[in-house]
Amino acid sequence: xxxxxxxxxxxxxxxxxxxxxxxxxxxxxxxxxxxxxxxxxxxxxxxxxxxxxxxxxxxxxxxxxxxxxxxxxxxxxxxxxxxxxxxxxxxxxxxxxxxxxxxxxxxxxxxxxxxxxxxxxxxxxxxxxxxxxxxxxxxxxxxxxxxxxxxxxxxxxxxxxxxxxxxxxxxxxxxxxxxxxxxxxxxxxxxxxxxxxxxxxxxxxxxxxxxxxxxxxxxxxxxxxxxxxxxxxxxxxxxxxxxxxxxxxxxxx
Numbered sequence: 001x002x003x004x005x006x007x008x009x010x011x012x013x014x015x016x017x018x019x020x021x022x023x024x025x026x027x028x029x030x031x032x033x034x035x036x037x038x039x040x041x042x043x044x045x046x047x048x049x050x051x052x053x054x055x056x057x058x059x060x061x062x063x064x065x066x067x068x069x070x071x072x073x074x075x076x077x078x079x080x081x082x083x084x085x086x087x088x089x090x091x092x093x094x095x096x097x098x099x100x101x102x103x104x105x106x107x108x109x110x111x112x113x114x115x116x117x118x119x120x121x122x123x124x125x126x127x128x129x130x131x132x133x134x135x136x137x138x139x140x141x142x143x144x145x146x147x148x149x150x151x152x153x154x155x156x157x158x159x160x161x162x163x164x165x166x167x168x169x170x171x172x173x174x175x176x177x178x179x180x181x182x183x184x185x186x187x188x189x190x191x192x193x194x195x196x197x198x199x200x201x202x203x204x205x206x207x208x209x210x211x212x213x214x215x216x217x218x219x220x221x222x223x224x225x226x227x228x229x230x231x232x233x234x235x236x237x238x239x240x241x242x243x244x245x246x247x248x249x250x251x252x253x
Contacts, residue, residue, distance in 0.1 A: 007186045014139075014179035015047055022162035024173040025132070029059040031173075032130040034121050035089060037065065037078050037196035039188035040136030044176055046191060048134065049087065062128050063089045066117045068097030070199035081194055092120055097200060110206055122170060137174045140181040140212075143229050147211045158233060180226075 019025055033048065035041045045063055052059065063082055067075045075091045082089035099105075100113035125133050137159055146158040161177035164170070176184065203209075218225050 005190065007183055007190060010183050011043070011047060011176075011179055011187055012051075014183070015051070015175045018161055018175050018177045018179075022173070022177075024134075024162055024171075024175060025057060025059055027057045027059070029132055030062065030128065030130040031059055031132045031134050032062050032064055032121065032125045032128060033134045034136070035063050035065040035078065035082075036136065037074055037198070038136065039184055039193060040138055040141075040176060040181075042081075042136075042193045043184050043187050043191070044134060044136040045087065046085070048175065049085075061087065062130060063087050064092060064121065064124055065089055066092045066094060066096070066120050068100075068113065068117070068200070069093070069095035070097045070201070072197075072199045074196040074199075077194065078196060090124070092124060094120060096120070101201060109202055110208075113200075122165070125170060131169070132171045132173055134173050134175060136176055138176040138179045138181050138184055139226075139230055140215075142174075142177060142233075143226065144208055144211045144215065146229070146233065147215065148207055151211070152207055 025031070031048070033041070033045050035045065045061065048061055052061075065075065065078055067073055075093070079089045079091060094116070096113055096116040100109040100116065105112055121133055125131075142158050142161075146156070149155050149157045159174065160172075161174050163172045165172060215226075
């Protein structure tokens with residue numbers, strides 16, 4: 001794929017915008033890139049690697065995949081893809097997926113699985129002396145998280161493009177925050193990235209899948225809706241929001 005293709009330019013602009021607006025990467029950074037095997041994280045690794053070759057900022061990338069322990073996983077194939085692409089993929093073998101889908105956690109296996117996986121990434125980042133962890137969440141993911149939290153948690157919040165953890169010891173960055181999922185999908189196709197099948201038994205029935213379907217119906221009616229929703233998260237008018245709920249913290253005698 002020529003570097004001047006339209007989809008490459010669109011993604012490069014989106015990544016550059018996020019990196020600069022949120023000051024995500026500095027000279028000398030050691031960055032753990034969390035791979036999932038999906039098009040987003042594979043594209044993120046490619047874009048950050050390519051960017052190193054043409055900017056005056058030097059940083060190191062360490063690709064890590066947390067294997068959740070499901071039968072039929074693709075760890076070996078992902079490692080092989082990394083070798084062909086010129087980078088090493090560290091595989092962290094766990095049983096987090098099996099634990100999260102245990103009988104005592106059937107209502108919300110995704111929450112526990114995500115928390116355990118994130119914890120393992122922080123542990124590996126510390127081991128590798130990486131102060132930053134890059135994840136492949138995109139603009140669509142951020143919008144979907146907003147709706148998930150409103151519908152299922154009763155709050156207005158979403159994932160942030162850049163977020164500090166543990167008193168500044170780690171910074172979680174999402175360089176694809178301004179990139180559309182459709183652009184990433186077309187870029188992955190142009191790059192001929194392999195398609196790894198997610199072995200998670202609830203991947204197709206999650207709350208995120210439900211919200212994604214709902215949003216697609218909204219977008220089909222008006223092409224401006226997605227952009228308006230995304231911009232609304234940085235144009236909040238507190239004077240026109242409800243007052244915060246007053247929680248009764250008084251303990252009974």
